Amino acid sequence: MNWNARFSDAASRIADADAVIGILKLAEQPGIISLAGGLPDPRVFRIEETREAMAQVLTDHGPEALNYSPNPGITELREFLATRMARIERIRCSPEEILVCSGGLEGIRHAFNALTNPGDPVLFEDPTYMVALQVCRELAGIPVGVSSDDAGMIPEALDDTVLRLAREGRAPRVLYVGPSFQNPTGRTWSLKRRREVLEVAERHDLAVVEDHAYGELRYEGEWLPSLKSLAPERVIFVHTFSKIFGPGLRLGWVAADRGLIERLGLLKLGTDQCSSALTQRLALAYGRAGGLDAQVERAQDLYRRKRDAMIDALADFPCRTPWLRPDGGFFLWSEVDCDTEKLLLRSIERHGVAFVAGNCFFADPTSAVARVSIRLSYSYVAEDLIPEAIRRLGQALRETVGS
Amino acid sequence: MNWNARFSDAASRIADADAVIGILKLAEQPGIISLAGGLPDPRVFRIEETREAMAQVLTDHGPEALNYSPNPGITELREFLATRMARIERIRCSPEEILVCSGGLEGIRHAFNALTNPGDPVLFEDPTYMVALQVCRELAGIPVGVSSDDAGMIPEALDDTVLRLAREGRAPRVLYVGPSFQNPTGRTWSLKRRREVLEVAERHDLAVVEDHAYGELRYEGEWLPSLKSLAPERVIFVHTFSKIFGPGLRLGWVAADRGLIERLGLLKLGTDQCSSALTQRLALAYGRAGGLDAQVERAQDLYRRKRDAMIDALADFPCRTPWLRPDGGFFLWSEVDCDTEKLLLRSIERHGVAFVAGNCFFADPTSAVARVSIRLSYSYVAEDLIPEAIRRLGQALRETVGS
Numbered sequence: 001m002n003w004n005a006r007f008s009d010a011a012s013r014i015a016d017a018d019a020v021i022g023i024l025k026l027a028e029q030p031g032i033i034s035l036a037g038g039l040p041d042p043r044v045f046r047i048e049e050t051r052e053a054m055a056q057v058l059t060d061h062g063p064e065a066l067n068y069s070p071n072p073g074i075t076e077l078r079e080f081l082a083t084r085m086a087r088i089e090r091i092r093c094s095p096e097e098i099l100v101c102s103g104g105l106e107g108i109r110h111a112f113n114a115l116t117n118p119g120d121p122v123l124f125e126d127p128t129y130m131v132a133l134q135v136c137r138e139l140a141g142i143p144v145g146v147s148s149d150d151a152g153m154i155p156e157a158l159d160d161t162v163l164r165l166a167r168e169g170r171a172p173r174v175l176y177v178g179p180s181f182q183n184p185t186g187r188t189w190s191l192k193r194r195r196e197v198l199e200v201a202e203r204h205d206l207a208v209v210e211d212h213a214y215g216e217l218r219y220e221g222e223w224l225p226s227l228k229s230l231a232p233e234r235v236i237f238v239h240t241f242s243k244i245f246g247p248g249l250r251l252g253w254v255a256a257d258r259g260l261i262e263r264l265g266l267l268k269l270g271t272d273q274c275s276s277a278l279t280q281r282l283a284l285a286y287g288r289a290g291g292l293d294a295q296v297e298r299a300q301d302l303y304r305r306k307r308d309a310m311i312d313a314l315a316d317f318p319c320r321t322p323w324l325r326p327d328g329g330f331f332l333w334s335e336v337d338c339d340t341e342k343l344l345l346r347s348i349e350r351h352g353v354a355f356v357a358g359n360c361f362f363a364d365p366t367s368a369v370a371r372v373s374i375r376l377s378y379s380y381v382a383e384d385l386i387p388e389a390i391r392r393l394g395q396a397l398r399e400t401v402g403s
Numbered sequence: 404m405n406w407n408a409r410f411s412d413a414a415s416r417i418a419d420a421d422a423v424i425g426i427l428k429l430a431e432q433p434g435i436i437s438l439a440g441g442l443p444d445p446r447v448f449r450i451e452e453t454r455e456a457m458a459q460v461l462t463d464h465g466p467e468a469l470n471y472s473p474n475p476g477i478t479e480l481r482e483f484l485a486t487r488m489a490r491i492e493r494i495r496c497s498p499e500e501i502l503v504c505s506g507g508l509e510g511i512r513h514a515f516n517a518l519t520n521p522g523d524p525v526l527f528e529d530p531t532y533m534v535a536l537q538v539c540r541e542l543a544g545i546p547v548g549v550s551s552d553d554a555g556m557i558p559e560a561l562d563d564t565v566l567r568l569a570r571e572g573r574a575p576r577v578l579y580v581g582p583s584f585q586n587p588t589g590r591t592w593s594l595k596r597r598r599e600v601l602e603v604a605e606r607h608d609l610a611v612v613e614d615h616a617y618g619e620l621r622y623e624g625e626w627l628p629s630l631k632s633l634a635p636e637r638v639i640f641v642h643t644f645s646k647i648f649g650p651g652l653r654l655g656w657v658a659a660d661r662g663l664i665e666r667l668g669l670l671k672l673g674t675d676q677c678s679s680a681l682t683q684r685l686a687l688a689y690g691r692a693g694g695l696d697a698q699v700e701r702a703q704d705l706y707r708r709k710r711d712a713m714i715d716a717l718a719d720f721p722c723r724t725p726w727l728r729p730d731g732g733f734f735l736w737s738e739v740d741c742d743t744e745k746l747l748l749r750s751i752e753r754h755g756v757a758f759v760a761g762n763c764f765f766a767d768p769t770s771a772v773a774r775v776s777i778r779l780s781y782s783y784v785a786e787d788l789i790p791e792a793i794r795r796l797g798q799a800l801r802e803t804v805g806s
Contacts, residue, residue, distance in 0.1 A: 001608075001610075001636050001637060001660065003660050003662050003663045003666075004662060006518055006576060006610065007517060007518070007666060008516065008517055008518055008519055008520050009520050010516050010517070010520075010670070011516065011517040011518070011666050011669075011670065014666075014669045014670055014672070014673065015666075015669065017669045017672055018665070018669060021474065021668075021669070021672075037471075039470055039471055040470060042466035042467075042469070042470060045465065045466055045469045045470075047461055047465035047466070047469075050461060050465070050469065051458065051461045051462075051465075054457055054458075054461065055454065055457075055458070058450055058453060058454045058457065059454075062448065062450035062453070062454075063445035063448055063450070064445075064651075065649075065651050066445070066448045066450075066453065066648075066649030066650070066651040066652070067442055067443060067445060067448075067649060067650055067651050068440075068442055068645075068650045068651070069651065071424065102505055102653070102674070102675040102679075103675045103676060105673070105674075105675065105676055106674060106675050109673055109674060113411065113413050113414070114410060114411055114413070114414040115409055115410070115411055115414075116411055117411050117412050117413075118521070131672060131673070131676065134672060134673055135673040138670065138673045173409060205404075207404075207409060233404050234404060242471075245469075246468075246469030246470060246681075247469070247470055247471045247680075248467075248468050248469040248470050248471070248472065248679055248680035248681045249469070249679060249681060250505070250653075250675050250677075250678065250679040257404065257406050259406050259407060260406045262421070263406075263410060263414050263417075263418075265424075266414075266417045266418065266420045266421060266424070267413070267414065267417055267541070269417070269420055269424075269534060269537060270417065270508070270512055270534070270537055270538040270541050271505070271508075271509055271512060271674045271675070272505040272506045272508065272509050272653050272674070272675070273506060273508055273534065274653075275653065276505075276651055276652060276653040276679060276682055277650075277651035278649075278651040278652060278681075278682060278685075279679055279681060279682065282681075
């Protein structure tokens with residue numbers, strides 16, 4: 001049977017993701033130093049404490065942990081998250097305003113699916129989280145990029161974009177953003193920008209999806225309020241255990257209006273019905289034992305050191321724009337003097353180093369800036385390999401620019 | 404903000420699921436004996452062996468178990484599943500032809516999404532698994548029911564339905580079936596029917612999604628070959644750990660053509676990116692230690708006893724069609740002399756017993772047969788409560804018919 005001839009439009013729209021998967025696979029080959037994937041450093045995991053929490057779960061809640069759990073999440077975990085968000089993010093919400101998801105991305109997906117129809121424009125920072133773009137495209141939404149700089153999304157650019165789309169008869173309803181230590185740029189929006197962008201969102205009645213995946217990994221500078229805490233009604237706040245416990249749990253959550261949360265839960269019935277009771281119970285036991293806070297502290301120290309090591313190694317690197325020194329998160333971002341897809345192939349094939357070419361993070365991957373952009377991740381690579389990785393990358397860049 | 408006014412078409416299409424969720428919540432109230440949910444009996448779980456397998460995972464693979472895992476699943480688990488399917492189901496497939504999912508339903512979703520466009524008809528047994536219907540509707544597919552009897556889908560009915568749709572210019576491409584101990588009827592297709600339906604599928608070039616969720620829970624009668632083993636190329640085989648280990652893991656898998664599996668993996672990038680490395684490693688360790696086979700044996704004994712207890716209790720129950728005595732699975736199915744939605748409300752409110760009204764399992768929930776159908780689950784209810792549950796249900800039925 002020729003299955004290729006049977007694929008739906010959705011399956012065709014997602015096919016582009018294949019190229020990125022291919023590159024990530026190449027990056028995992030032996031001998032390659034990878035600055036590509038955004039994986040946590042395994043040294044932040046607290047295996048012994050995880051084992052203890054899991055043993056406790058199976059002793060105290062074994063039968064419930066192995067069975068189906070409530071669609072919106074285990075009640076005690078939703079209560080725990082509400083309390084923790086109040087303490088850490090000054091977000092006030094009730095447990096009923098929280099949906100536990102299988103990773104933050106599942107929450108983003110359901111938010112897009114609940115609030116946009118095929119053909120609708122969806123607003124993104126330019127550049128933005130690649131998988132959120134892919135989900136939007138799979139759902140037949142039309143990603144529209146909004147110009148951003150190192151202080152965050154540019155409010156005038158947002159306003160202009162909304163007005164232009166409205167004039168074209170396709171006023172946008174949804175804005176997706178990552179205001180804290182963004183993937184891929186590492187950028188953090190200033191407080192001023194947060195307020196200004198929310199004002200524009202208010203004026204045009206946009207629902208705002210705030211991705212807080214890296215938000216707790218601040219290792220420098222002052223705490224800033226999330227958009228959710230500044231505009232509780234308008235913002236759909238998406239967070240994840242992936243960076244504060246481990247991606248292997250596949251657990252995240254959404255905090256939003258209660259009626260919306262119920263609808264997102266119905267959409268979740270059609271992905272996995274409910275998230276794992278076992279990993280939910282684990283997250284709860286680990287969190288109650290203080291595991292999340294202890295792990296975040298350890299992660300902050302480790303990633304600060306790795307960021308510094310990479311910034312140091314990049315001191316003489318010939319890039320077009322200076323590397324932003326992020327206050328948190330996993331990533332460095334810049335532009336260079338060549339097509340970064342070409343650079344990537346040369347880097348992998350001849351120099352044994354990998355990164356992610358920037359174009360996949362843009363609503364329009366063919367734009368001039370998209371094609372010369374580059375994302376380096378310092379989260380997973382071993383610290384002592386960073387200088388060698390950057391040396392190899394510099395060599396590949398000189399060759400590519402000169403070729 | 405009025406979020407209701409913002410909901411997409413997909414969010415509106417899924418809203419019907421809300422009623423069913425509401426009923427299941429009612430069924431969980433204290434004092435209600437529930438024959439509603441299709442949950443495993445917690446007594447089949449082997450908590451001590453699960454704890455041992457989990458301790459081993461965290462000792463041997465802690466850092467990998469807490470991190471992201473490959474999108475299609477952990478290689479060793481895919482190898483284990485290929486070997487196990489060959490042994491138990493005589494299905495020959497390579498690890499590359501397997502996608503690990505977060506429950507079987509996720510695999511069904513991706514198969515529908517990869518192979519149908521909005522507006523396409525999708526063929527289902529009448530009645531069929533409710534959540535598969537909901538997913539089809541959410542994706543804007545049009546469920547079309549095909550008449551079935553106690554021997555399975557009726558091949559002539561399938562042929563007629565395909566021809567009728569083709570005449571209307573909307574020839575179907577996908578058929579979803581549960582040939583073994585089906586949810587909701589408990590039916591198992593005869594070998595003859597399996598072959599005949601596959602012949603019709605071949606003639607009309609239908610892709611066949613085979614849901615094998617209950618397939619290993621045979622506690623009576625002879626093993627029968629899966630559709631997948633009879634037509635390896637045409638069938639997308641979906642199985643789950645939910646009934647052979649525990650739903651709390653949220654793990655299932657799809658076995659299908661390799662190119663299709665890769666495409667389903669891309670769609671999985673947009674739900675949860677990868678399934679939990681922790682629960683995948685747990686399933687592998689537990690499976691390698693013989694846990695799955697031991698648990699299946701225990702489950703077979705337990706559910707056979709519970710089926711017998713319920714069949715006995717139903718001896719004088721006034722239903723319109725005789726209860727099928729299933730050879731496996733979780734469910735009994737029949738028709739009664741009243742609207743079962745009305746019966747359900749009376750049963751819960753006045754008699755403290757719950758079940759699922761049959762209409763939600765039909766492509767057309769308003770049909771005459773849909774409205775008088777009833778599903779009873781014997782999987783979760785305590786054995787010694789079964790006679791009392793059926794006594795209460797009989798009382799509610801007499802009152803409803805007489806009212």
